[in-house]
Structure formats: structure tokens, C-alpha cells
Amino acid sequence: MAVNIVKDSYKSKVVEITVGTEANAIKIGGDSTLPFLHFEGEMPNKQVLCLEVFDMVPEGWPENLTAAYEGVMSDPVAWAKKCVEYGADMVALRLMSAHPDNSDTSPEDAAKTAKAVADAISVPMIVVGCGVEEKDAKVLEAVAEALAGKTCILGNATNENFKSITGACMVYGHSVVSQSPLDINLAKQMNILMTEMGLPNERIVMDPLSGAVGYGIEYAYSIMERARLGALMGDKMLGNPVIAYVGQETWKAKESKASVEEFPEWGEQAKRSILWEVVTACTLAQAGAAIFVLRHPESLKQLRVHFAKMMESNAY
């Protein structure tokens, strides 16, 4: 019996954004189907796998993570080069030292670091602030100027600080991460406000703020699914590629850090921590995420293999 394959037809698709310059440019998004359903639409671009670099030595990382960056963690330029060596499509620089509780680095100094890293590597960059909204507004303005012409993604713009970040990115040609806390209506509102300022829609990346497996991933999963369905049905203000800060979430989970001595029933920590990162990323990819900010190079390697398989056609 020949089964009548059900192919849904959609009237719209996810916005395609371009980052980086010339030969090193990467395209993201552009999907005209639900994730990996090649039988009813196109996924023209690969998932983007990024590794994270800090501008200060981060605390609390387990040994199997720090071991991957031994000798480079106090030098963001060397660290970023290491990430490129590990095969990262983009480097995500996190300007954590700008946090008032850390060294409260000035916007000018933070921008210098960003420029030094961008000049040293060939792949496009994501630059993320320290998470304090007022400070990030200033830091990212300086970064946007210092990286003029490099076509980066800067973030995270929130309801509190999106005006200055959006303005700076419009002037200097960068894309912006629009971040909203696990709410599809807020996500949409952010996109409307940013496009109303004159930022082209194809320069916005959405971050609905995901949790790791076991820490609320199901909320982000459903929001991402709804955004993707909305985008395919023609809602232009939900049709932006989605970024997932996977490493940031999974490496703070107890399951990634705790030793096998503490939890003998959980098995080996080194293995478990990688699985926590890759399972979170692979699940969010099923919901529609396109950019994955990871921490461990092994996770990147494994996800590369998985996504290559998922991108092979399954048309009937």
C-alpha cells in the first residue's frame, strides 16, 4: 500500500541573516520547513556551532572543561584562536570582566579586547556583554564602533537597553541578539520595537532564554516551536533565527559538574557533562534553534556529526 505522504505547505520562511565578511561570511536561517523535515521544504543553511571565549578566567568550570583550554584561558586572543582550531564556525566573546563585581572594565578597554580578538581570527564573531543591562549598553556601543565593518552579532539586547545597542548596530552594520525571558509575546514585541527603530529584520537573532535539560528546557522548546510555526505561517516578527546559549546553561548544572564520587548512580562526570551539552543542543535544534554557543570542543565535534546526518535529505 502506498501511503499518501502528508506535506504541509507554508507561506513563509525564517529570515536569512549574514554575518562576517566576504570569504568568511556565514548565512544563518532561511528555513522553509519545520526542523529537518526536508520532505516538505528547504533548510538552506547549516547549524552554526560556536565556542565561547571569556575576557577573564572564568570560575567554577570543571576540570574536563578547563583542560580543553589549558594555557590560553588568561589570553582571549589565544583562546579564540584555539576555538577556531577546534573547528568553531564563530567565536562568542563574553565580556565578563566588564561586570561591576568583576574588574568593571571600561567600555573602551572591553572594545579593545573585542577588536584584538576579531583581528586575530578568520571566523565571524558574537560579542556578548556581562549581563548588567546599563553597563552592556555602554560596552556594546563601544564594541560596535571598534568592530565596524566586521558584521558581527552583538548582544544581548533586552527590554531595558535595546535602544542604544540597536542604534549602535544599525550604524556600524552588526546584527543584534534580542533577548526576552521565555515569552513568545515579549519576543515578538522586542522584534517589533527594534525594527521600528529602523534595524532591518534580517539583522535580528532571537534568544528566548533557554534552560538546560532538567532545568526548564521544555519551556524554551515549546516557545521555539511556536516561533518557528509562527514564522512559517507568515508572522514576520517571529521569523528570526534563534540562538541558544547552551554551554552557559549546561555547565552550571549539577549533572555536568558533580563527580562520580558524589553521585555514583550518575556515572562518569567527563562523559555525562558532554552529553548534557550535546543533548540540550540537539533537542533545541529539533525545536528550531540555529546558532549554538557551546563550551566544550568535544561537544562541538559530536554535534557536527549529528547535524550533518540530520541535514541529509529524508525526502520520500
Added chain:
Amino acid sequence: MGLTGLDIFKQLPKTNCKDCGQATCLAFAMQIAAGKAGLDGCPHVSSAAKEALEAASAPPVALVKIGTGEKEIQLGNETVLFRHDKRFEHPTAITISVNDTEDVAAKVQAVNKLVFDRVGMLFSVNMVAVINASGDAAKFADAVKTAQENTEFPLALCTEDAAAMGAALEVAGSKKPLIYAATAANYEAMAELAKKYECPLAVKGADINELADLSEKVSALGCKQLILDSGAREVNKMLADQTQIRRLAINKRFRPFGYPTIAIVTSEDPVQAVLDASVYISKYAGVVVLSTADPAEILPLITLRLNIYTDPQKPIAVESKLYAVGEPGPDAPVFVTTNFSLTYFCVQGDVEAARIPAYILPVDSDGTSVLTAWAAGKLTPDSITELIKKSGIEDKVNHKKLILPGGVAVLSGKLAEISGWEVLVGPYDSGGIPSFLKQRWV
């Protein structure tokens, strides 16, 4: 997809005899559609009409049971393609396979240990699949016997040789194992065995078309407890088949696909195997079969399954009572939070990380988070005071100091007044608890 009153009315005798207690046949039909009356209220309805209506009102994906007793597995009854549309009903049965050529007892005992504490509840794998890798019927029956003696989990018996299946069922048939699998070559004999032992039967096609064909044939032979295997083994193809089977069953009411599915993980790399299984858990698989019994590989899958199958409308909550972290003494700090399990376990984890024994009081907020509960008026000075009295914390500690979440600092004045406790405003994020305790408590 419910039937409308008009659909039902078309099948009724249209006599308006009132024997059903309703004024007219149409009124009776409307009652059935609203779920307020059953079709058996009408003594005159024809059996053909009855069948048509029952088939139409049957769930799009049949409920299938594997095993007996406490560890019985229920699958199916799914009604949506996306969990946000309603919810996913029956969590994927995570199944670990064992070959009849390996040490069956040792592997099964390792499987028994795959039980994990998540948000205060225990979650485990669900089934052991015994595979006739040797091709030898006696060896297979032996392995099934050993497996059965060593575990309480239901079994899946995996061989395409009907004679070997018959021998294994003599050993295990009374415990309703899953028979895997009926194929184009053996389906008559397998259907016979499934009926004889009243066991659920897996149907395996070479592709999705052959699967539909076989499912129809086996169902015509009287087997209605089926599990579907489209034959796909690569994760990208499996995703397509799983999507088609679920869509056809729900959106098109395609009966041959109205059963739960089974997904067999074949990737040899252990990480890739876990990733394949993650895709199947998110995307509609009823049963996922893996060969690993390594807890580090199973824990993320058990956790992901719990997350995906959580009812989006009903947050998981912990009981509202006094909890101790470590072995707190009379000087231990006391934290207030809500009983949303995600909130509670974040706080608990961070208090644990501080390595200072403490008490936690989660206020009953109907499973909502701190700020949600505050906005909804469920985390109030009154509700906190009530919990303090009820929990018995006053007898456990020799001080009267409470630590309030930073996000609801505004409650502190009123709370101090009503409860008579001194209120310390803690950090906004529970991640700040260790440093807060170091600076403000010790």
C-alpha cells in the same frame, strides 16, 4: 478530533421515539457530542452505525500495554503533534537491549540499577529487550528465562523466527511481553502467537508503505495491540517516518498508523546513540531501544523525557513542608521559596553548593515560581507566616531569622511584622546563596 452532533445524527435511526430520554434524535446526537450521553442510550441504533461511530470516536493513536503489574508500560493515546497544543500523554518507554550471546544476568542487573532521582521522584528505564543474536531457539528461550528471573521490567522478545518466538513465549508469555516483530515473511505465525498469548505485537515494514500494508493485514487477523516499526534506522529518516506516522494517525485518521511506534538506535558511537535517542524522545517514539546500560548515557535521556512529557499546563510541584539540606543544627539558616519544583531544586542545589546545612520552606504556590506566585498573590506575608507555624521550624532552630528571595524584597517589612521573625533579603538569584551565606550568615 471529536465528532460533531451532526456527524452523529446522520447515523441515528431518526425516529424521534424519545426512548433515549431526549426529545429528538438530533437533541440526543448533541448530547453525545457533548459527552453527556452514550450511544447505548438508543436501543434502535444499527450495529453498522454503532461501529462507524465507535471507530470515529476512537482515539487516533490506540492505547497499548506491555507487561503486567506495577511495571506495566502504557503507550499511545497521543492527540497532538506539538506539546504546546495540549500535552504529550505517555512517556517514551526507554528500553535496553541484551543479546542472547552475552552475559544476560549481568547486563539485566546493570539495567535494574538505572533508576534516578529527579525533582524528588524516581524515574527509571522501562523495558529489557532480549535479542536472538545467536539465531538459536533454545539459547534464546534460555536468555529470556534468565532475563525474566533477574528483572521486574517487562520484556521485549526480539526474533523474526516464529519457532524461536514460540519457545520464548512458553517461558515468558504469561507476563505479556512485546513480540518483536511481525514482518512480511512471518506475520501470520506471529499474529497467531500474539493472539494465543494475548501479547502486544510489533509490526516491522521494510519502509513506511510496507508498514501500512502489514499493519492492516495483522489487524485484520484480530491483533489490535500493535507497535509500529517503519524499518528506518538512520536518525534523519526516522524523524521523517515518525512525523508521517503521527501526522497521518492524527490529522488524517489513517487507521493502519493509529498505534505507538518503536525506534531502534543503531549508531555505534555512544554519544551519537544518545543524540539519536534524544531526537526520538522529542519526536513521537513510543519505545526507544538502546544497547547501553551506562548511567552517564541514560541519565540525560531520562531527564529529557521527563521534561518533554511534562504537562505544559501543570507545573511540577514539591510538597509544601519543611526540608532539611544536609544535617542542619539549631543555628542553621532558613530559606523561603515556592513549591515550583524547578525553583525549589535550584535553591536546594545552590544551598547544597554552599556546603552549609540549612532549612528550606517552599510555600504552596500551586507550583508557580517566586515572581509568578508573588504577582498572583500566592507568595504573601500571610502564606509565609502560615507555613512557618505549620512546618514546625520554630522548634528546630534557636533563632528567628528568615532569608527571603531577593526578587520579593518588597514583602520583607510586612512579613517581619506579621510573623515576628527577622527578615533578611537574600540574593535575587539562588546562585548567589553561597556568597550571601559567607558574608551575611557565618
